[in-house]
Amino acid sequence: MIEVAIWKTLRYRWFVFWILAIQYLLVYFHRVCPAVVASDLINNFRISGTSLGVLASTYFYSYGIMQIPVGILSDRWGAKNVIILFGIVASLGSIVFGLSQSFGVAVVSRILVGFGVSAIFIGTMKILTRWFRAIEYARISGMLMSIGGAGWLVATTPLALASQMFGWRVSFIAIGCITLIMAFITWRVVADSPENRGLPEITEPFHKEQKKGSGIKDIFILFRERHFWAIAIWFLFRGGALFGFYGLWAGPYLMDVYGLSKYTTGNILSMIAFAMIFISPVLGHLSDKTFSSRKKILVGTSIINVVCWLILAIRFDSLSIGELYVLFFFMGITISSVGTIAIISTKEFFPVEIAGTSMGTMNIFPFIGGLIFQPFLGYILDMGGKTGDSYAPSGYKAVIWILLMGSVLALLSVLFSKETMKR
Numbered sequence: 001m002i003e004v005a006i007w008k009t010l011r012y013r014w015f016v017f018w019i020l021a022i023q024y025l026l027v028y029f030h031r032v033c034p035a036v037v038a039s040d041l042i043n044n045f046r047i048s049g050t051s052l053g054v055l056a057s058t059y060f061y062s063y064g065i066m067q068i069p070v071g072i073l074s075d076r077w078g079a080k081n082v083i084i085l086f087g088i089v090a091s092l093g094s095i096v097f098g099l100s101q102s103f104g105v106a107v108v109s110r111i112l113v114g115f116g117v118s119a120i121f122i123g124t125m126k127i128l129t130r131w132f133r134a135i136e137y138a139r140i141s142g143m144l145m146s147i148g149g150a151g152w153l154v155a156t157t158p159l160a161l162a163s164q165m166f167g168w169r170v171s172f173i174a175i176g177c178i179t180l181i182m183a184f185i186t187w188r189v190v191a192d193s194p195e196n197r198g199l200p201e202i203t204e205p206f207h208k209e210q211k212k213g214s215g216i217k218d219i220f221i222l223f224r225e226r227h228f229w230a231i232a233i234w235f236l237f238r239g240g241a242l243f244g245f246y247g248l249w250a251g252p253y254l255m256d257v258y259g260l261s262k263y264t265t266g267n268i269l270s271m272i273a274f275a276m277i278f279i280s281p282v283l284g285h286l287s288d289k290t291f292s293s294r295k296k297i298l299v300g301t302s303i304i305n306v307v308c309w310l311i312l313a314i315r316f317d318s319l320s321i322g323e324l325y326v327l328f329f330f331m332g333i334t335i336s337s338v339g340t341i342a343i344i345s346t347k348e349f350f351p352v353e354i355a356g357t358s359m360g361t362m363n364i365f366p367f368i369g370g371l372i373f374q375p376f377l378g379y380i381l382d383m384g385g386k387t388g389d390s391y392a393p394s395g396y397k398a399v400i401w402i403l404l405m406g407s408v409l410a411l412l413s414v415l416f417s418k419e420t421m422k423r
Contacts, residue, residue, distance in 0.1 A: 003364070004184075005189070005200045006200065006202060007200055008201055008203075009194045009199040009202050010018065010202065012194070012197065012272055013131040013132065013194070013201060014288055015189055015375070016127065016131055016189070016190050016191065017103055017128065017131070017140070017143075017144075019084070019185055019186055019189055019190055019209055019213075019373045020120070020123075020124040020127065020128075020144075020148040020186070021124075021143070021144055021184055022147070022245045023087065023120050023124070023179075023182050023183075023186070024120055024121060024124060024147055024148050024149060024151065025147050025150050025151035026117070026147070026151060026156070026175065026178065026182065026339060026403070027117040027120045027121060027148065027151065027398065028148040028150075028151030028152045028233075028375070029151040029152070029154050029159075029175060029235055030090070030094065030113050030114075030175070030245070030348075030375070031047075031117075031151075031152075031155075031243065031247060032152050032155045032156075032243070032247040032248075032266075033058065033159055033172075034052070034056040034245070034247070035155075035247055035248050035249070035250060035251040035264055035269060035312050036155060036159045036160045036251055036262070036265075036269070037159065037160075037163055037168045037253070038052060038248065038251055038252055039255075039262075039274075039389075040163060040168050041106075041168075042054065045102070045103040045106060046054060047103060048378075048382060049252075049378040049379075049382050049391065049409075050375055050376060050378045050379050050382050051073070051373040052084055052220060052377075052379065053248065053379070054107070054252050054374075054378075055107055056110070056247070056248050056374050057107060057108060057374040058107050058110045058111045058114065059110050059111070059113055059114035059369075059370075059372040060114060060243060060367040060371035061114065061371050062111045062112070062113075062115040062118065062120075063107055063114035063115070063116035063117065063118045063367050064262040064302070064364045064368055064370075064371060065113030065157040065364075066114075066115055066118035066119070067122065067360040067361060067364040067367070067368070068219065068357070068360055068361050068364065069360075070086070070118055070119045070123065070356075070360050071122050071227075071357040071358070071359060071360020071361060071363075072120055072218070072356070072358035072360070073119075073332075073355055073356075074119070074123050074126045074360070075115075075126070075218075075353065075354060075355070077355065078192050079119075079122075079126040079127045079192055080122070080123070080186065080187075080190050080191065080192050081341070082119045082123050083119050083120060083123040083124070083183075083186055084183050084186050084187050085119075086115070086116045086117070086120070086123075087116060087117075087119075087120070087179060087180070087182060087183035087186065088116070088120035088180065088183050089112055089115055089116035089222060090113050090115075090116025090117045090176075091116070091146070091176045091177070091179035091180035091183065091217045091261035091423070092112060092116075092176065093110070093112025093113035093115070093116055093176070094173070094175050094176030094179060095108035095173050095176035095177070096112065097109035097110060097113065097173035097176075098168075098169040098170065098171070098173035099169065099173065102389035105211070109346070112152060112248060113126075116179075116346040117371065121363060122243050122356055122359050122360040122363060123356075123358050124141060124144065125141065125144075125343065125355075126192075126194075126355060126356040126359070127139070127190070127192055127357075128140055128144070128194060129347075129355055130193035130194065130201070130423075131193070131194065131202075133202065133205070134182075134194045135174065136288075137288075137344060138283075138284040138285075138288040138294075138340070138344055139276055139281060139285055139288055140284070141284060141286040141340040141343070141344055142282070142283055142284025142285070142337075142340060143280070143281050143284070144280075144340065145280035145336070145337060145339065145340045146276060146277045146278070146281055146339050146397065147278060148280075149272075149273045149274065149275065149276025149277035149278075149332075149336070150273065150276075150277055151273075151394050152272055152273035152276060152336075153270050153273035153274065153277065153332050155167060155173070155273075156266040156270040157263065157266035157268070157270055159171060159266070160262050160263060160266040160268070161263075164262075166377070169278075173212045174264070175369075176194070180300065190253035209237035213330040218232040218354045218357045219361065221350065221354065222338070222350065222354075222357070222358055223348075223363050225266055225349055226364070227349060227416075227417050227418045228253050228346065228411050230348060230414060230415075230416040230417035230418075231342050231345060231346055231362060231366075231384050231413075231414065231417055232362060232365045233409070233410070234293070234298070234302070234342065234410045234414040235342060235362065235365035235366045235369070236337075236365045236368055236369040236410075237333055237406040237407065237409055237410035238339065238363060238366055238369065239366025239367055239368065239369030239370045239373075240346065240369030240370065240372060240373035240403070240406055240409060241373070241403050241406060241407065242334055242335045242337050242367070243367070243369065243370030243373065243374060244370055244372070244373025244375065244376070244377050244403075244419045245372065245373070245375045245399065245403055246269070246272055246331065246335070246336075246367065247281045248326075248374050248377075248378075249374075249376075249377050249378070249381070249396075249399065250269060250328075251265050251266075251269060252363055252381075252391065253359075253396050253399075254268055254269075254391055255359055255390075256390040256391050256393070256396070257316070257317050257396055258317070258324075260321075264321075267325075267327065268311070268321075268324050268325055268328055270331035271325055271326075271328035271329040271331075272328060272329075272331065272334055272335075272336060272374040273332070273338050274329060274332065275329050275330070275331075275332025275333045275336065276332055276336050276337050279332070279333045279337045280337040280340065281282075283297055283301075283333075283337055283338055283341060284340070284341070285323075285360050286420065287341050292376065292421050293418070293419055293421050294342075294344065294348070294417045294419060294420050294421050295343040295345070295418065295420075295421075296339055297338060297341050297412075297416060298338065298342060298345070298414045298417065299337045299411070301333065301334040301337075301415055302334065302388050302411040302414050303411060304330060304333070305331070305334035305335060305407050305411070306329050306336045306408055306411055308327055308330050308334065309400065309403055309404040309407045310326060310404060312389065312400050312402050312404075313397070313400045313404045316396075316397050316400050317396075318391075320357075324372060330394055339366070343359050343363070344361060344362065344420075345417070345420045346358055346359060346362040347359050348421070350419060351385075355366065376377040377399050380395060380402070381395040381396070381399065382395075383395065384396075384398065394412035
């Protein structure tokens with residue numbers, strides 16, 4: 001009978017995983033969708049590149065600010081409850097964004113979207129710690145990141161086609177409705193742990209009687225760990241590149257410098273998504289099994305990332321279409337696919353009872369990078385001037401060199417992190 005009950009847990013956990021993973025897909029869609037519809041937003045709201053950067057970055061303000069509260073709430077109120085409530089807010093924000101007729105309303109709606117989706121990743125990671133064993137965690141997290149990559153993919157070529165056929169407004173209203181439906185399904189199906197569904201636990205013992213500190217004390221525990229900061233600085237520059245360039249300005253870069261169509265631009269941007277979809281689980285397996293290491297994965301991908309930025313900086317306007325596809329694919333591996341390994345490494349620094357708080361706090365830093373770099377890079381492009389509706393190639397060249405320097409700093413920072421994988 002015990003074996004049958006455990007088998008039920010092993011089967012049911014995949015329902016939990018896929019429901020949460022689909023919502024993480026929507027998180028990534030909301031995160032990077034401005035890159036493909038950037039020109040539509042500029043024309044509809046009659047704004048500058050700096051203003052577009054502000055509009056896109058408001059998502060990261062609310063998302064980043066909420067990471068510590070979301071982590072604490074997940075540890076104390078229950079991750080499922082947090083995901084449901086915040087998912088409803090995200091759906092309303094997306095619908096309002098699609099209906100917005102002014103720049104101010106659009107900004108407020110993006111704030112609501114960022115606030116709403118801020119709970120999905122940390123809440124999901126918290127729930128998965130109760131449904132999957134520690135030895136499976138990097139691989140299952142890699143699968144989650146892979147599904148997030150599918151969300152990035154939906155926000156490239158499919159969104160470009162949908163915006164051409166139905167308009168960008170209808171697309172965002174539809175995504176808002178889907179987000180609301182997923183919040184309802186989460187309420188009906190997902191549980192914080194197997195125990196909450198009347199199923200046996202299969203993970204390591206979790207001692208509920210263990211004394212927990214206050215949220216503020218937990219934060220001080222995190223901040224006193226110097227290796228925490230090595231990953232945090234790495235994440236800040238990764239987020240700056242991922243959200244500041246690939247999530248916003250890479251689309252205009254390909255269209256302005258290379259003269260590519262929106263469709264071709266969407267295809268090249270989708271390489272970031274394909275890297276997340278296909279390589280994130282591979283990196284999880286390499287970390288768990290092949291190398292039995294978190295740090296080796298982080299350092300190795302950081303070295304490759306520096307090389308990629310160097311190539312892009314030297315040949316920023318002379319790469320072939322095929323080379324752009326390959327380069328963007330490797331950028332996807334080294335900027336986005338590897339992110340969950342860093343989050344897992346952070347979780348392994350600290351006791352399990354503050355897992356949500358530790359992951360949520362660390363997850364602030366890529367979004368700090370996004371909210372800094374999106375308007376900053378827009379400002380650099382505005383300073384470089386425009387020819388008609390296109391930014392000057394010199395502005396994009398300056399942007400790429402700035403991101404190269406950030407990549408070098410990220411590599412230096414992660415070299416000072418420590419290994420957390422227990423052999």
